Amino acid sequence: MKIRRLLMSALLPMTCLCAAAQQGEDNTPAKGDFTVAATLGYNSYTEATALPGNLTDYEAAAFATDWSKKKLTVGFEAGYFVSDKWKLSLGGGINFTHNPGYADKPGTMTPGMSGEDMVGEIPSYRAVASQYSCTYNVAAGLDRYFSSSVKNLMWYGGVRVGMAYSLNEQKYDEWTAMGKSVGESWSLRGALTIGADYYVMKGMYVGASVDPFAYTYNMTSFRPQEGLARLSADSSNFAILAAPTVKIGFRF
Template sequence: MKIKKLLILAALPMIGLAANAQEKGPQKNDFTVAATLSYNNSVMGEAAGRSSSYKLEAASTNWNDKNLSVGIEGGWFFLDEWKLVLGGGMNISKRPGCVGLPGSGYEYGDVPEYQAVDDETFVQFNVYTGVDRYFKTKVDGLYLYAGARIGYAYGRNSSYTDDEYSMGKSIGEAFNIRGALTGGVEYYITDGLFVGAQVDPFAYTYNSTLIKPQAGLSNLQAKNHNFGILAAPTIKIGFKF
């Protein structure tokens, strides 16, 4: 009888470990935070310089044309197998300008002209949200998921040059609106640490890019539509709490 009790007591920790292993992964009301490595989906409309004519091309929305970018993604499991996703980022830069200085002439030995430095401000941000449905697999800690995303990215560049040739402030703007179906896989190394990979089986992106070269002039605008298949592959590493 004593031996039987000892065997039961010895087996209890193993049973507990097995139960914990079966529960490894997300559950209702869990939160996740992950670092992502994917394409750069931000945009920037360049302001126009002084010119006798102005031309414009819409910013590319092809993910193959983008550089890799690190991002942050948060998630909330509002149900055991359903996750609400939210991510994004923002950047603001300022380049102070300088007044130009005239030179003494154009002959050898004269002091050259110092051209004015443009005063520029850059603003960029992007945000996206979506919902994923998770599916358990026979491998403990391994999950497949499928879902949808919608996102918005905006960029603005304003430029002003304080010299005799300046015609006022020039502004460039661009924005993307993107919708995508997505699918991926996540593996929970421990109950609180996971790695994953993701790709969009289908994605559509609309872009509008414009410049307002001078005050009082109408905008020059260009648009772009992009359809992507197996677009924007992403890898991630994150934590669940």
């Protein structure tokens, strides 16, 4: 009963908007219009984490680009109608993070100590790594719009290509550290996209989209300590009905 009420409360406003739009003016876009939208959807970009440089064995694994294992992602998308039916779009984001490092604090325990000898002894505190991280992603698309039987509702099909890059550097201030460790990861993605936009008014629209097919290639590499060669791993991901996304946008 509660589910039915929730569905009715969500569908009723949309039904009223559609009915009002059928009787109102044409709000669909035209050549020369710009759009800016906030997006919310499941997708995968890339991420890197440097390996600490005081291990005895190193191993690498490619970043998982399976979109269904990702959390919701908020993004932005800008578009330009080169004609009444064709639209170019561009989206992405960038962020930087710095974590200050702190030196280690030696304890009173000695190697090999066990049992009753450990009573009253203080363990050592490891250093906090000084870290720098940078991540960005960018995607471009081309969409062909089509009219529908519902006024101010347009559906589209198109293609998307994108790239994502992530860098993480870590350095520990302790005697066992072997210098700065670096992790890098980048992804290339191509996808077919279908979706629909409903123009609530001249300057505002809501929409949804999904990728019927998407391919992502990822390369992840690590340099565990200074002077060592890179340790790399790569992966290829094929997805069907990937990256479902909803958006709310404005037209200028």
